Amino acid sequence: MQTCYSGTAVRAAERTLLDAGQGEALMRRAAWGLATVVLRELRARGPVSGTTVAALVGTGNNGGDALWALAFLRRRGVDAVAVPSGERMHQAGLAALLKAGGRVAHAVPDSAVLLIDGVLGTGARGGWEPPRVPEGAAVVVACDLPSGVDADTGHVAGGVIPADVTVTFGALKTGLVVGAGAHAAGRVEVVDIGLGPHLGAPDVSSVECEDALAVFGPPAWDDHKYSRGVLGVCAGSDHYPGAAVLVCSSALATGLGMVQYAGPERAADLVLAAHPEVVAGPGTEGKAQAWVVGPGLGSDKDALSRLNEVVAACVDAGLPLVLDASALALVELEDLARLRSAGCDVALTPHQGELLKLVDRLAPEIADGFADLAKADPVAAARRTAETLGAAVLLKGSTTVCAAPDGQTFVQNEGGAELATAGTGDCLAGLVGSALARTSGDGQRSTVEKAAAAAWLHGTAGKRAAEGGPFGSSRMPVAVQTVLAER
Numbered sequence: 299m300q301t302c303y304s305g306t307a308v309r310a311a312e313r314t315l316l317d318a319g320q321g322e323a324l325m326r327r328a329a330w331g332l333a334t335v336v337l338r339e340l341r342a343r344g345p346v347s348g349t350t351v352a353a354l355v356g357t358g359n360n361g362g363d364a365l366w367a368l369a370f371l372r373r374r375g376v377d378a379v380a381v382p383s384g385e386r387m388h389q390a391g392l393a394a395l396l397k398a399g400g401r402v403a404h405a406v407p408d409s410a411v412l413l414i415d416g417v418l419g420t421g422a423r424g425g426w427e428p429p430r431v432p433e434g435a436a437v438v439v440a441c442d443l444p445s446g447v448d449a450d451t452g453h454v455a456g457g458v459i460p461a462d463v464t465v466t467f468g469a470l471k472t473g474l475v476v477g478a479g480a481h482a483a484g485r486v487e488v489v490d491i492g493l494g495p496h497l498g499a500p501d502v503s504s505v506e507c508e509d510a511l512a513v514f515g516p517p518a519w520d521d522h523k524y525s526r527g528v529l530g531v532c533a534g535s536d537h538y539p540g541a542a543v544l545v546c547s548s549a550l551a552t553g554l555g556m557v558q559y560a561g562p563e564r565a566a567d568l569v570l571a572a573h574p575e576v577v578a579g580p581g582t583e584g585k586a587q588a589w590v591v592g593p594g595l596g597s598d599k600d601a602l603s604r605l606n607e608v609v610a611a612c613v614d615a616g617l618p619l620v621l622d623a624s625a626l627a628l629v630e631l632e633d634l635a636r637l638r639s640a641g642c643d644v645a646l647t648p649h650q651g652e653l654l655k656l657v658d659r660l661a662p663e664i665a666d667g668f669a670d671l672a673k674a675d676p677v678a679a680a681r682r683t684a685e686t687l688g689a690a691v692l693l694k695g696s697t698t699v700c701a702a703p704d705g706q707t708f709v710q711n712e713g714g715a716e717l718a719t720a721g722t723g724d725c726l727a728g729l730v731g732s733a734l735a736r737t738s739g740d741g742q743r744s745t746v747e748k749a750a751a752a753a754w755l756h757g758t759a760g761k762r763a764a765e766g767g768p769f770g771s772s773r774m775p776v777a778v779q780t781v782l783a784e785r
């Protein structure tokens with residue numbers, strides 16, 4: 299499990315040490331870590347001595363880190379050039395650079411093979427417009443954060459220089475793992491500067507391979523079909539029968555004990571043609587240990603009555619439930635309240651558009667300014683919705699955010715734009731449903747952690763599927779099997 303801290307929390311941790319007079323030591327540790335990564339990047343490309351490294355240097359301590367790093371690099375024979383972005387630079391850092399034999403220039407030299415972005419770090423406020431830098435050749439290493447990335451949210455309000463590597467200090471910051479910030483950061487390396495004991499609880503976490511495999515692992519020697527998880531799927535309609543197949547196929551690809559399908563004949567026939575092992579019928583009676591409802595359900599009376607039947611089945615037996623797609627437009631507050639009182643774990647799986655509609659309809663008390671919040675700070679938007687509706691929210695997007703009503707939050711970035719194609723959401727619903735079915739009765743992991751494990755598998759399978767070229771979502775289940783087989 300990877301853990302991240304908000305920029306605000308890292309600044310608070312630093313404050314304790316700054317107040318204890320350790321500011322310069324912290325900055326030198328950070329700069330030494332930055333210089334070490336820069337040296338590694340240079341060595342991977344050729345000789346170090348004589349090569350030009352430039353740094354865009356801001357007015358604050360982020361610029362100070364960059365200046366100290368340049369001073370260390372100068373001592374390795376690098377032509378170290380500071381390019382100020384404002385009217386002042388960190389004094390001690392500048393003195394160290396000049397003493398080491400570095401220089402100041404007013405533009406990034408064309409000869410620079412590597413550019414350090416040391417303009418703004420955790421002290422950035424609002425947007426920033428990067429200066430012109432020579433195009434193409436230079437590797438970009440961001441100091442703590444790519445300038446212009448909000449360290450708390452990942453939002454980029456203005457411009458940004460995309461980094462190949464970001465060397466971040468003290469802890470991995472939330473802004474480096476969410477949305478545009480994650481995209482701009484490139485590979486992230488964390489340099490320990492001794493903030494650990496002062497950091498407190500993490501802001502968000504990310505499920506990693508072994509955490510996901512603990513949910514989607516192979517069967518134990520004494521497992522049987524009912525102990526491996528039975529997932530009920532209420533998806534598909536005469537209009538959208540394919541959604542039923544995608545949900546069932548992706549769930550089966552995880553190695554569930556059984557999939558039970560509830561739906562109309564046309565969709566059921568397609569499901570059975572693809573997977574004769576599915577137990578299909580019109581209603582919900584059976585041995586399901588969790589349900590997925592919504593993909594391809596439509597919005598007519600029949601869709602509503604099918605949703606009601608699934609909600610009733612879950613309430614009766616206290617089963618976990620995934621509400622996706624059409625179900626998000628049909629579910630009512632009373633349904634969520636009944637599910638909560640029955641002790642059912644509920645996961646809502648909207649994309650941004652569905653989230654905004656859901657909030658408008660069911661949570662008008664938080665709707666004011668919510669669209670802007672969802673764009674700038676998807677973690678806060680998912681958390682606020684989860685807290686207000688009392689259900690876990692898996693918000694799909696370039697970063698998938700899984701938030702629980704109590705604030706526990708996971709962010710997953712395994713998937714990329716290759717997943718932006720019809721039907722991948724249906725596959726994800728099947729994976730979340732599978733995670734809940736196969737771990738029902740497991741008191742150890744929260745619903746959001748299980749949803750995050752499904753998001754990990756979905757994103758990783760998407761990447762795997764894309765290796766074979768552009769693909770449609772019907773290729774996802776095979777990719778899920780491949781990912782699980784390779785681990």
Ligand SMILES: NC(=O)C1=CN([C@@H]2O[C@H](COP(=O)(O)OP(=O)(O)OC[C@H]3O[C@@H](n4cnc5c(N)ncnc54)[C@H](O)[C@@H]3O)[C@@H](O)[C@H]2O)[C@H](O)CC1
Nearest residue numbers: 324325328357358359360418419420421422423425442467
């Ligand atoms: N404190 C320490 O000893 C350590 C800090 N580390 C590094 O310091 C930065 C945070 O430093 P801080 O000075 O607080 O903030 P910044 O350098 O990020 O920026 C402040 C500077 O920039 C101006 N400014 C703010 N927003 C904008 C904007 N949108 N456009 C232009 N200018 C802007 C503001 O007025 C200030 O002058 C942290 O990220 C680390 O890199 C070390 O890591 C450890 C020790």
